[in-house]
Amino acid sequence: MADVIEDKIKNYRTAPFDARFPNTNQTRNCFQNYLDFHRCNKALSSKGQDSSPCEWYQRVYKSLCPMSWVEKWDGQIEDGSFPGKV
């Protein structure tokens, strides 16, 4: 399972089509992957497991989300004012 994910990350080109977000508005796609990355990190590190599978979510949100949005959210997470549930 981990190999499959590792392969996918190694052969990553760009964010693939996500059937959960089939329409023009991709705002939620970007935000969801950002959330999923941080939740994945939190969940795996709290169990003491390797969090390298979470890299997939990071690659996807980096592809989709504008850099200014990511900087703002990263700042909010540091401050503790991030509105999403991580």
Next chain:
Amino acid sequence: MAHPTQLGFQDAASPVMEELLHFHDHALMIVFLISTLVLYIIIAMVSTKLTNKYILDSQEIEIVWTILPAVILVLIALPSLRILYLMDEINDPHLTIKAMGHQWYWSYEYTDYEDLGFDSYMVPTQDLAPGQFRLLETDHRMVVPMESPIRILVSAEDVLHSWAVPSLGMKMDAVPGRLNQTAFIASRPGLFYGQCSEICGANHSFMPIVVEAVPLEHFENWSSLMLEDA
């Protein structure tokens, strides 16, 4: 790009735009045929001395001029829907580029691998080199590999803008806080020009878009150079 006294569309640079061009030819031909027929009938009616005061109805012609327009509408609708669904196909992009609208310039972000981002300002008229186009050239172009499906995510950092490139058949509104997705394939290498298409303040007419489609190796060289410069 557009040229003086142009009447039709710009030359198509993507498969979708080619389809739109052909569909427009088809629909416009129907429009011309109907208009010519109507104009002929008007002239014929107005320029005759003959009169007929005794026609009350006619089932046959009523049937013809009901069925025939319905058929014509179907002949327009079918190709139109075909293109609509073609544009909606699930495509598997090779590259994602973000186009962010600002007052009054565009910025492009290529973040699939490294964080490459740069601004694209219009070249002022007094700084144009000979042969360059007034109000259309930019200091940095959005370079893309040709013949690859590319996803563009359009957004804005302040007010509404709109990212439009007519020869690629593309226009997508740039809304702050929203990420709008569109996709294209550049069928041939070249420079494709566009302009901001949503009023956004004093310099709305002065924030153009230039897409430069190049072979893949040239794109890779360009992105390495841009990353070094940044």
